[in-house]
Amino acid sequence: MSRNRLSEESSPYLLQHAENPVHWWAWGTEALAEAKRTGKPILLSVGYSACHWCHVMAHESFEDEVTARVMNDHFVNIKVDREERPDIDAIYMGALHRLGQQGGWPLTMFLDSDARPFWGGTYFPKFAAYGRPSFVDVLERISGIYRNEPEKVAGNAEALVHALSQRSGEIDGSAVTDPLLREITQRLTRAVDSIRGGIEGAPKFPQWSFFWLLWRGAIRYRHEPAKAAVVTTLERMCQGGIYDHLGGGFARYSVDELWLVPHFEKMLYDNALLIDLMTEVWRETRSPLLAKRIEETVAWIAREMVVEGGGFASALDADSEGEEGKFYVWTAEEIVTVLGAEDAAIFNAAYDITPEGNWEGHTILNRLKDKGLEAPAEEEKLAALREKLLEVRAKRIRPGWDDKVLADWNGLMIAALARAGSVFDRSDWVTMAKQAFTFVEKKMTVSGRLVHAVRHGQGRAPATASDYANMIWAALRLYQATGDGGYLSSATAWTDVLDRHYWADDGGGYFTAADDTRDVIVRLKSSGDDATPSANGVMVSNLVHLGTLTGNTRYVQTAEQIMRTFSADIARNLAGHTGLLAAAIDLLSPQLIVLVRGQNDPSTDLRSVVHSLSVPGALEIEVSGTVGEVGPPALHGKSAVDGRSTAYTCLGPQCSRPVSTESDLRHLVYELRSIA
Secondary structure: OOOOOOOHHHHHHHHHHHOOOOOOEEEOHHHHHHHHHHHHOOEEEEOOOHHHHHHHHHHHHOOOOOHHHHHHHHHEOOOOOOOOOOHHHHHHHHHHHHHOOOOOEEEEEEOOOOOOEEEEOOOOOOOEEEEEEOOOHHHHHHHHHHHHHHHHHHHHHHHHOOOHHOOOOOOOOOOOOOHHHHHHHHHHHHHEEEEOOOOOOOOOOOHHHHHHHHHHHHOOOOHHHHHHHHHHHHHHHHHOOEEEEOOOOOOEOOOOOOOOOEEEEEEEHHHHHHHHHHHHHHHHHHHHHHHHHHHHHHHHHHHHHHHOOOOOOOOEOOOOOOOOOOOOOOOHHHHHHHHOOOHHHHHHHHOOOOOOOEEEEEOOOOOOOOOOOHHHHHHHHHHHHHHHHHHOOOOOOOOOOEEEEEEHHHEEEEHHHHHHHHHHHHHHHHHHHHHHHHHHHHHHHHOOOOEEEEEEEEOOOOEEEEHHHHHHHHHHHHHHOOHHHHHHHHHHHHHHHHHHHHHHHOOOOOOEEOOOOOOOOOOOOOOOOOOOOOOOHHHHHHHHHHHHHOOOOHHHHHHHHHHOOOOHHHHHHHHHHHHHHHHOOOOHOOOOEEEEEEEEOHHHHHHHHHHHOOOOOEOOOOOOEEEOOOOOOOOOOOEEEEEEEEEEEEEEEEEEEOOOHHHHHHHHHHHOOOOO
């Protein structure tokens, strides 16, 4: 007899539905076999634990006995955590897009008994509303079509699978060049809200790939408007309600154009990517605001997002006590109760607290009226007041904590912490990164292969290309931060796995799923931007760095092949491939900075020069005595000159003269990072 099987799962999202009257299955061979055995269509529901509208649909429909009865009678119901199985989510979200619909979660797709999609949507209300039919009406209509119009269903399914399977056309021969990237930098800068930052309009998302390309273009082509666009965006985010001014960390996105009202979930990947971008921008601007937000966000990660063993948890929910944002917002009365009238007046002036509030009668803390921080004494006072409020907030019922550990998101955070720890001279941040790396390497590896997700020691989701790409990025960053060659060995070993199991021999590029992932109906190959960078974009940079460090030309040849493979896609949609375009700069200009510590000379002055200038994409290495055989042959065996710490910069195979003064190194770095 059918039953709800989700209580046997480890995913927090699936466990949220374990008590539903719906006879849910988790995705897998048993569920797919059940569909074949019964001949029923599949209702596939995809979401994630911090998704507000997923909670709404669950409460309205999946907890409702009448709705559940219709689902159970007519469908094999499969629930998927999109964070646990991003490969499955990508396939069926891609199918929804090919149906001409806008994507989002919850994703509700209808599949035939062979798991081929034939129709779908996102959130369906219990009762007809928002211009959408009721969910039960949809269920009955789809069930009727499946029974009575099998040819129509089969035709839709075949067309969608064919569309998903289509590869890009032949390579069109166009290359990504500096003139093209300069033009794109100028064009994309005009799309940024010059006052509030972010892309014009609402909602506003962090869009790391977009702003990473803009920053790289700003530095490489000395384009001050692009630099200003990135700085403005980060400053407004750091002062807006999208930032948690008490606890640290950024919410997923802002529903308005002001960065004021967030969608309150906090995701590991957003915060990792923002830490990384803010660190790079801080190197150039020395902004106290960015430094403070980086420090506060890392403190939040350390306090609330580390699981037993050192890995990083995935997310905090948007909802608590069934209400979005309830954990985070305040009333003027609450502020007075905690701080007292005199201190409340100071705090209210700084954080936009009014009796009427700025969101549904409550206040979302923000400092949007201020471009930067106040004087140190004032900031110290505000910090003390924030601590009192944070202590009170900690006693509230907390949002749900999704403590599954994802290899790809951990890779992003490890990479960010390793770089930030080096730049800000915070060895504790580097230690956090090392501990998380060890967690993934030891607890998320089976027979030399990564698994995508684990929770409480359980994990069976197969690794995606992004798991490897992001962990290779993490390994390369830790190698730069520590000089430990073991991290470089891990990077090369994981690259070998990617090449063996994910590379597309019929055209190049990496598939999302491995060649031995058996439960996907099609292997996708993506190069476009998403909330997280594409595996192919990340790997272009990784491969260039591996080629630079090892001298093995096959790495660079593979990176060049990836760019050729997706050249037609890039030409059709430049704005949709900003991550890949940013990585292309590494192919055009492989950059390496090496500091050789002299005898009894810690090289701190030279290091401070490097950390005071943004050199996005550059490898930065520090060694003792001599370089050895790392980097281009022109660098091999180079040493500190006259016992003084010495720096070398390399652009591709060509390396600079040795320099030992701050002014000389600053001049070399300026030459390295930009072109006229």
